Amino acid sequence: MTSTLGYAILAVLARGERTGYDLAASMRRPVGYFWTAGHSQIHAELQKLRAGGLVGFESAHGPGPQDKKVYHLTAEGLAALREWVTEPPRERPERDELVLKTYAAWVAEPELVRRLFADQLATHEARLADYERQEASFGGQPAFGDPGFGGYATLRCGLSYERHRADWCRWMLAQLGEGP
Structure with a gap:
């Protein structure tokens, strides 16, 4: 079962491939206006999405000594996102x-x-x-x-x-x- 944060990441990746850094930036703005997540949460969720076959990555030359990972949505990830988008949102208690x-x-x-x-x-x-x-x-x-x-x-x-x-x-x- 993918978390709501996982679907937020899939929604960002549906717009194009991103590095972990780029994902975190997209999660700050514009996604951060309506859904927030920290860098460590995003990284952990990416690992779950990868394990579930919903995202993949390619290695690319990075600015430092190590390669960077460029994540992309898989066909399974797109199918899961399409299905999730039309499901009613879960009931959540209001907290204001x-x-x-x-x-x-x-x-x-x-x-x-x-x-x-x-x-x-x-x-x-x-x-x-x-x-x-x-x-x-x-x-x-x-x-x-x-x-x-x-x-x-x-x-x-x-x-x-x-x-x-x-x-x-x-x-x-x-x-x-x-x-x-």
Whole structure:
């Protein structure tokens, strides 16, 4: 059974072969916006995927004394990814620390709660501005079937999320007696 991280790696490799370093970079951005993993997790998962025949590698001359491994998706890996993509996601409990803090905010100093939400608003507005710059760089929506479509679709989800969170933070600040 392949883990969700394994499928994330397969999704990156479906766009083209990568070294372990390149995979880690792709997992930081753009995949890191919606799924995170550290370098050691990626390396361990690559070994499992290789053992399962879902990825392979070729050795290539590296910058140092050792060769580098350039990983690629196998036909079995592509088939597994295609099957996984259309399965419903597993149920996962929601875990949102800011919402949990909001639930208990009535016990805190109002000014400290205001500061928390002002800081969160600034964070979400900055991320929204970054996402809007990325959207402008797309130059239009890629067609379904184009590898860029998935990136564009996830970016649209991120835009919606950041707008929602910024609006909610503004609403909280208004409730606390301070406009954004």
